[in-house]
Amino acid sequence: MKHTADQIRRTIEETIARLPLEGEPPLLYQPIRYAMSQGGKRLRPTLLILAAEMYGAEAQDAIWPAIGLEVFHNFTLVHDDIMDQSPIRRGVETVYKKWTSSVAILSGDTMFALAYDLLIRSESSRIREILHLFNRTAIEVCEGQQLDMDFESQEVVSIDEYMRMIRLKTAVLLAASLKTGALIADVERNEADRIYDFGICIGLAFQLMDDLLDVYSDEALFGKKTGNDIVTNKKTFLYLKAFELANARQKQELEQAFSTSSPVEKVTTVRALYDELGVRDATLNEIQRLHQISESFFDNLPAGISQSDELHKVTLGLVERKF
Amino acid sequence: MKHTADQIRRTIEETIARLPLEGEPPLLYQPIRYAMSQGGKRLRPTLLILAAEMYGAEAQDAIWPAIGLEVFHNFTLVHDDIMDQSPIRRGVETVYKKWTSSVAILSGDTMFALAYDLLIRSESSRIREILHLFNRTAIEVCEGQQLDMDFESQEVVSIDEYMRMIRLKTAVLLAASLKTGALIADVERNEADRIYDFGICIGLAFQLMDDLLDVYSDEALFGKKTGNDIVTNKKTFLYLKAFELANARQKQELEQAFSTSSPVEKVTTVRALYDELGVRDATLNEIQRLHQISESFFDNLPAGISQSDELHKVTLGLVERKF
Numbered sequence: 253m254k255h256t257a258d259q260i261r262r263t264i265e266e267t268i269a270r271l272p273l274e275g276e277p278p279l280l281y282q283p284i285r286y287a288m289s290q291g292g293k294r295l296r297p298t299l300l301i302l303a304a305e306m307y308g309a310e311a312q313d314a315i316w317p318a319i320g321l322e323v324f325h326n327f328t329l330v331h332d333d334i335m336d337q338s339p340i341r342r343g344v345e346t347v348y349k350k351w352t353s354s355v356a357i358l359s360g361d362t363m364f365a366l367a368y369d370l371l372i373r374s375e376s377s378r379i380r381e382i383l384h385l386f387n388r389t390a391i392e393v394c395e396g397q398q399l400d401m402d403f404e405s406q407e408v409v410s411i412d413e414y415m416r417m418i419r420l421k422t423a424v425l426l427a428a429s430l431k432t433g434a435l436i437a438d439v440e441r442n443e444a445d446r447i448y449d450f451g452i453c454i455g456l457a458f459q460l461m462d463d464l465l466d467v468y469s470d471e472a473l474f475g476k477k478t479g480n481d482i483v484t485n486k487k488t489f490l491y492l493k494a495f496e497l498a499n500a501r502q503k504q505e506l507e508q509a510f511s512t513s514s515p516v517e518k519v520t521t522v523r524a525l526y527d528e529l530g531v532r533d534a535t536l537n538e539i540q541r542l543h544q545i546s547e548s549f550f551d552n553l554p555a556g557i558s559q560s561d562e563l564h565k566v567t568l569g570l571v572e573r574k575f
Numbered sequence: 576m577k578h579t580a581d582q583i584r585r586t587i588e589e590t591i592a593r594l595p596l597e598g599e600p601p602l603l604y605q606p607i608r609y610a611m612s613q614g615g616k617r618l619r620p621t622l623l624i625l626a627a628e629m630y631g632a633e634a635q636d637a638i639w640p641a642i643g644l645e646v647f648h649n650f651t652l653v654h655d656d657i658m659d660q661s662p663i664r665r666g667v668e669t670v671y672k673k674w675t676s677s678v679a680i681l682s683g684d685t686m687f688a689l690a691y692d693l694l695i696r697s698e699s700s701r702i703r704e705i706l707h708l709f710n711r712t713a714i715e716v717c718e719g720q721q722l723d724m725d726f727e728s729q730e731v732v733s734i735d736e737y738m739r740m741i742r743l744k745t746a747v748l749l750a751a752s753l754k755t756g757a758l759i760a761d762v763e764r765n766e767a768d769r770i771y772d773f774g775i776c777i778g779l780a781f782q783l784m785d786d787l788l789d790v791y792s793d794e795a796l797f798g799k800k801t802g803n804d805i806v807t808n809k810k811t812f813l814y815l816k817a818f819e820l821a822n823a824r825q826k827q828e829l830e831q832a833f834s835t836s837s838p839v840e841k842v843t844t845v846r847a848l849y850d851e852l853g854v855r856d857a858t859l860n861e862i863q864r865l866h867q868i869s870e871s872f873f874d875n876l877p878a879g880i881s882q883s884d885e886l887h888k889v890t891l892g893l894v895e896r897k898f
Contacts, residue, residue, distance in 0.1 A: 280721040331684060335677040354658040354724060357680060358717050361654060364687055365713035372706050383695050383706075390688035394681050398603040401677060 254305045254559050257298055257566045263311070264294045264301075267319055283347045283359035284366070287326050290342045295570075296429040297322045302563040303433030303447060313375070314436050317382065320370030321429050324386075327363035328393055330356050335401065364390075378435040385435070389428040396421025403487045411492050415456065418489075423455025443554060450549035450567075457542040457571040463488040464535045467523060479519035485510050489538070490531050497529045536573070543571045577628045577882050580621055580889045586634070587617045587624075590642055606670045606682035607689070610649050613665045618893075619752040620645045625886040626756025626770060636698070637759050640705065643693030644752050647709075650686035651716055653679050658724060687713075701758040708758070712751040719744025726810045734815050738779065741812075746778025766877055773872035773890075780865040780894040786811040787858045790846060802842035808833050812861070813854050820852045859896070866894045 255263075268288055275281045297318030304314035332338070333346035334356050340346065348356035371386060372379065399417040403409050431448040439447075466481045467490055481488050498506055506525055512518035526532060546567070550560055578586075591611055598604045620641030627637035655661070656669035657679050663669065671679035694709060695702065722740040726732050753774040757767045789804045790813055804811050821829055829848055835841035849855060869890070873883055 275718070277718060277721045277725055279725060280718055331680055335680060353676070355721075357654055357658060358721055358724075361684075361687065362714055362717040364684065365710050365717065368691060369707070369710035369714070372703060372710070380695060380702075384692070387688050387692035387695070391685055391692070394685040394688065395598070395600060395603055398600045398678075398681055401681075402600055402602060 254562070255301075255311055257302065257562055260298050260301045260311065261294050263315065264297045264318065264322065265291075267315055268322070271319070279351070279355055280359055280362055283330070283351055283355055284363055286350070287330050287347055287359070287363070288323065290326075290344060292326075292342060294322060295566075296325050296425060298566060299426060299451070299563070300429040300433040300436075302566060303430045304436045305433075306557060306560050306563050307434055307437030307439050307443075308557075309433070309437035314433055316370045316373035317376075317432055317436065318429075320367045320373075321386075321425070321432065323363050323370060324367035324390065325425060327360045327367060328397070330360040330363065332397060335397070374436065376436050376438070378438060382432055382435050385428050385431060389424050392420045392424045396424075406487075409487050409492060411489070411496060414487065414489060414492050418456060418459040419452060422459045423452045426455035426458070427451030439554075446549060446552070450546050453542045453546035453549075454567045454570055457539045457546070460489050460535055460539050460542070461571055463490055464532065464539070467519075467526065468532060479515070479523075482510075482519050482522045483515045490526060490535055493534050494526055494529050494531045497531065497534065498525075502529065539571055546571075577885070578624075578634055580625060580885055583621050583624045583634065584617050586638065587620045587641065587645065588614075590638055591645070594642070602674070602678055603682055603685055606653070606674055606678055607686055609673070610653050610670055610682070610686070611646065613667060615665060617645060618889075619648050619748060621889060622749060622774070622886070623752040623756040623759075625889060626753045627759045628756075629880060629883050629886050630757055630760030630762050630766075631880075632756070632760035637756055639693050639696035640699075640755055640759065641752075643690045643696075644709075644748070644755065646686050646693060647690035647713065648748060650683045650690060651720070653683040653686065655720060658720070697759065699759050699761070701761060705755055705758050708751050708754060712747050715743045715747045719747075729810075732810050732815060734812070734819060737810065737812060737815050741779060741782040742775060745782045746775045749778035749781065750774030762877075769872060769875070773869050776865045776869035777890045777893055780862045780869070783812050783858055783862050783865070784894055786813055787855070787862070790842075790849065791855060802838070802846075805833075805842050805845045806838045813849060813858055816857050817849055817852050817854045820854065820857065821848075825852065862894055869894075 271288065273281050273285045273288070297315075300318040300321060301311050301314045305311055329341065330347045333341060334348040334353050338346055339349045344350075346356075347359060351359075368383075368386075371383065374382060376382060396417055396419070399413075400421055403414075403417065427448045428451070430451040431444050434444045434447045463481065465478075466488070467479060469478055480486075481491070485491075494506055495503060502525065506522070509518065509521040509525055512521055550564055553560060594611065596604050596608045596611070623641040623644060624634050624637045628634055652664065653670045656664060657671040657676050661669055662672045667673075669679075670682060674682075691706075691709075694706065697705060699705060719740055719742070722736075723744055726737075726740065750771045751774070754767050754771040757770045762770075786804065788801075789811070790802060792801055803809075804814070808814075817829055818826060825848065829845070832841065832844040832848055835844055873887055876883060
């Protein structure tokens with residue numbers, strides 16, 4: 253029986269709530285329970301199980317690797333928040349802020365080990381492929397985070413470099429989630445690669461949409477303060493596109509706008525320049541382009557795969573205009 | 576063909592030197608190369624390969640898991656040094672000091688993923704047992720480090736609590752190294768557990784010897800400043816034993832000695848009190864007791880295992896008096 257994304261998300265939440273995280277010492281396990289109970293979209297495990305079911309596997313054969321990838325994802329957030337000195341995530345204090353950096357480092361490390369231990373609960377005959385994919389992905393996510401930090405002090409960042417960074421930092425884990433689901437369903441290598449590539453496209457579009465929403469979304473809808481990327485001079489797709497599209501005078505105006513001290517004025521001024529330069533449409537065009545490429549995945553599913561609607565719906569939701 | 580420990584160590588160094596660590600971005604991979612090239616005893620991979628060969632496996636079937644465990648061990652050092660704010664290790668700057676905490680966190684995370692990727696190169700039919708053992712061990716090492724940090728602010732620490740901490744922080748990884756070698760050689764479960772328990776005994780004795788040498792070794796021989804544990808009021812076996820053996824007056828003297836501000840005077844005074852209390856002999860007795868238990872391992876090897884000399888020699892070296 254195939255499940256809806258909502259049913260899958262409920263199962264994921266229930267399974268996470270039942271994880272044996274009551275261990276000693278408390279300062280190691282409390283932060284793990286805290287980090288895992290903050291909710292979020294549970295996107296990666298949902299994609300993994302949707303892919304597994306689409307290709308004919310049972311959800312129960314996919315649940316542990318799915319939870320493993322979610323634990324891994326949350327581990328990266330715990331460590332990223334130390335490095336980025338982010339005090340708030342999902343509306344509550346981050347682990348390093350609530351406890352200490354040392355606690356966040358070590359709880360994170362434990363979550364990484366725990367992720368592997370959940371992953372190897374899989375009884376898949378393709379377990380070596382699954383583990384190798386996961387290792388490569390984990391390394392790539394670290395590379396992406398390092399590139400992201402490098403960009404902060406890097407004078408010039410090209411759009412190509414930026415796309416490479418978000419591919420590593422964001423897209424590969426979505427792609428690996430989908431491919432792991434496919435491997436659990438024991439699909440052919442070619443099909444596993446196809447869903448991986450689909451995941452990369454969707455992941456890139458998802459990150460660009462995230463960049464766009466930070467500037468243009470309705471605050472209430474998006475759930476965090478709009479304009480944070482502008483306030484912190486973050487080199488997002490919109491920032492880089494703006495400088496790419498600007499002439500000499502506009503470049504100067506952008507530089508001036510980005511050195512405004514008042515946050516509200518800064519966001520208003522930068523947004524006006526983005527509008528003048530057509531940055532919003534340029535970003536939407538790129539999202540649309542990636543989305544169109546990704547659609548070919550559904551057009552070429554192997555014979556016998558009919559129930560792809562649920563996966564289609566969830567991935568569409570990631571790249572849709574929400575404003 | 577069986578190899579000597581020296582031959583194995585040379586192979587390990589050569590293999591580490593050839594690891595593909597030239598990746599991008601440089602700020603992620605330079606620190607990994609740096610951390611892996613600082614030498615050290617390469618104890619864990621040496622034990623793994625010695626155990627594998629003793630039980631009849633080929634060294635080449637054990638080399639990658641061995642390197643994986645060494646990479647894991649070095650990852651824990653990179654992260655521990657951030658948490659403990661240790662500026663120097665093996666005579667050179669630690670990763671977080673040479674670069675930044677963020678670089679050390681992320682390079683460490685990458686080393687953890689790399690350790691897994693080396694581990695799964697093993698073609699052993701017992702790979703699931705090997706991975707499960709590794710996951711459990713990694714989690715336990717984190718628990719041990721958290722306990723160690725907890726002890727800093729904990730008024731009272733019992734010797735039992737201390738032994739539990741060093742079991743987790745130090746002994747389980749030595750034990751897991753030996754057991755992984757045994758699993759690669761496909762030994763029976765009972766024998767794999769026997770060498771694990773042997774590793775725990777040796778690991779505990781090794782850590783107690785480390786505590787002892789910090790107070791009593793010839794500085795040149797031991798290679799780091801003697802008395803560092805005393806200067807930093809670290810709750811080692813000797814510290815806890817001293818308070819256990821002291822009467823009310825001596826407890827006061829110890830407390831006074833540990834609040835001395837001059838490091839040289841502090842070490843001299845504390846050492847004199849340790850001598851008065853017989854702490855040195857009490858520690859040596861405990862090491863001797865653990866060593867004797869561990870010896871029974873060699874007395875009960877399965878029929879057909881003859882060449883255990885090299886493993887015996889290496890483990891003896893860990894618990895011998897070096898002063």
